[in-house]
Amino acid sequence: MALVKVIRLASLILVVPLAIHAQAAKSALSPVPASQRPALIQRLKAYTEAFRTKDWASLYDLVSDENKIGVDNKLKVYKRTFVRDMQGTYDLQRLIKFAPVHAENDGTGNFDIYGCGQLPFGNQKIERIAVVRAAREHGDWFFTNWDYPDPPIPCSQLSDSNWKARNLRVDEPMSQVSCELRTCTL
Numbered sequence: 001m002a003l004v005k006v007i008r009l010a011s012l013i014l015v016v017p018l019a020i021h022a023q024a025a026k027s028a029l030s031p032v033p034a035s036q037r038p039a040l041i042q043r044l045k046a047y048t049e050a051f052r053t054k055d056w057a058s059l060y061d062l063v064s065d066e067n068k069i070g071v072d073n074k075l076k077v078y079k080r081t082f083v084r085d086m087q088g089t090y091d092l093q094r095l096i097k098f099a100p101v102h103a104e105n106d107g108t109g110n111f112d113i114y115g116c117g118q119l120p121f122g123n124q125k126i127e128r129i130a131v132v133r134a135a136r137e138h139g140d141w142f143f144t145n146w147d148y149p150d151p152p153i154p155c156s157q158l159s160d161s162n163w164k165a166r167n168l169r170v171d172e173p174m175s176q177v178s179c180e181l182r183t184c185t186l
Contacts, residue, residue: 028100028101028102028103028113028115029041029100029103029111029113030102030103031103031104031105031111032103032111032134036136036141039140039141040111040134040141043062043134043140043141043142043143044098044100044113044132044134044141044143046058046062047059047062047095047098047132047143048095048096048097048098050062051094051095051096052094052096052097054086054087054089054094056082056083056086056087057079057083059082059086060079060082060083062142062143063082063142063143063144063174064135064137064142064143064144065137065142066135066144066145066173067082067144067145067173067174068082091119091120091121091122092119092121093175094119094120095117095118095119095130095132095146096118096119096120096125097117097118097125098113098115098116098117098118098130098132098146099115099116100113100114100115101114101115101116101158102114102115102158106133106171109135109136110133110134110135110136110144111133111134112131112132112133112165112168112170113131113132113133113134114129114130114131114158114165115129115130115131115132115155115158116128116129116130116155116158117129117130117146117148119148126152127154127155128148128149128152128153128154128155129148129149129152129153129154129155129157129158129165130146130147130148131146131147131148131165131168131170132145132146132170133145133146133170133171144170144171144173144174145169145170145171145172145173145174146170147168147169147170148168149165149166149167149168150167
């Protein structure tokens, strides 16, 4: 009988934080239609997981067409090229964890999701405000880009209602593939 109580207590200890985190993510995404939030949460987790594990092939399947098709709608970055380009990604370009705090519609149907992002930095992990742009394509959620303010801003600033995002590059293709899609000069 005591063992059953211990197992139930352990289950609650594990399940309650997960439920709270899921509820917080749902309320953070309140501008997103309710029926689409669960899929967005799952895709966002997969997006950061792909960065964390450097699974560039999986990341390719999660990024928006903006990162695959050039402005002329002809040039396409194929998975093999994308994987090759992403292999040169340095740590501060890898969003390995993301906790959404609030979202805003960018006016075109895409959503900028602000939250606390975690990035690898050598043997450490650093946290700062980050934003991920989610786009609805082909009946699912894809991501155009993510960025963080420079200089870095601590996550605690997200609770300040006066804080405004500035100079974030989420409306551009990912830097790793932008030279494939646009003319780059060195």
